């Protein structure tokens with residue numbers, strides 16, 4: 001039986017996957033910031049302190065915290081062949097063109113004694129100066145003023161996006177950006193080889209598909225309803241493929257995929273940047289969501305083999321959610337009614353909370369207006385420090401991937 005189990009956004013969280021930021025953040029420089037999807041450079045030591053505080057909130061609430069690098073290490077240590085295969089694939093996807101350099105990097109990684117250190121090296125990126133006796137070989141070695149042989153993956157601490165646990169299976173993302181594409185390699189090895197987490201896993205989407213989908217767009221509203229954002233990052237064709245797989249290929253319990261078409265821009269990057277559930281009957285939303293989104297219900301077609309039925313929904317957001325969750329729903333605007341506070345706090349992920357148990361959430365401390373509103377509505381709010389981590393433009397939900405909820 002699969003050890004993964006996520007049938008809701010809000011029921012008691014048992015196990016969560018995080019990634020403690022590492023050397024990859026020290027490899028951010030202003031020149032490459034935009035293509036690496038950062039707005040500023042977090043100070044690594046402080047970012048780690050903040051992240052450790054985040055992990056401690058989970059632990060204090062009785063949640064088991066797993067770390068990405070540990071799971072990858074445990075997967076690769078199953079067999080030396082798996083480790084070699086991982087390094088080869090990593091090199092292939094890092095776009096190293098010179099055959100000699102491929103061999104140099106293979107040896108460089110194989111020579112790192114601990115598998116975990118090797119995995120963390122692949123995450124932080126390998127600089128030309130890191131490799132002993134680096135010699136310029138290719139034209140781009142000579143011409144390009146580029147410090148890396150393999151690029152850093154600074155967005156790894158947003159464990160929400162490269163894969164997503166849905167029910168007892170996984171959607172392994174096909175990422176939108178070049179910089180985040182290699183992140184899904186770690187998920188591929190965990191769900192193929194990890195001694196615990198590869199068992200009986202159903203793969204609802206995989207990284208080799210063409211259409212892109214990212215975990216931040218996927219919300220498991222119940223054991224029968226998924227919400228998926230049609231965003232800058234997630235293409236409608238990917239949602240249809242996912243729907244076909246969960247309805248037909250794997251015959252899961254899911255009956256409806258609610259597709260929310262949202263603006264294709266960075267402030268709305270994923271559905272969970274503008275919309276998260278905080279309790280059975282409460283959702284946090286960005287003020288502009290209602291004005292700009294359009295919803296569609298995707299279900300099985302009554303006729304035709306493996307066909308889908310897509311129906312536009314004209315109702316307001318609270319009505320749609322009430323209908324599919326069978327209860328009256330309250331929408332809480334991030335930043336309240338004040339447009340400036342709403343825009344500011346949403347930019348700092350005020351609408352992006354992770355639920356520990358119904359009505360108990362982790363939030364960024366800096367979003368004080370939204371946090372006060374949540375408290376006034378009886379939501380228990382754990383405030384985490386957030387000066388550095390927020391510079392990557394993701395909040396507590398983006399930084400966590402539940403593996404198991406009650």
Ligand SMILES: NC(=O)NCCC[C@H](N)C(=O)O
Nearest residue numbers: 037158216270392393394398
């Ligand atoms: N689910 C999320 O919204 N994740 C935040 C990802 C932030 C990251 N810098 C990115 O642009 O992909």
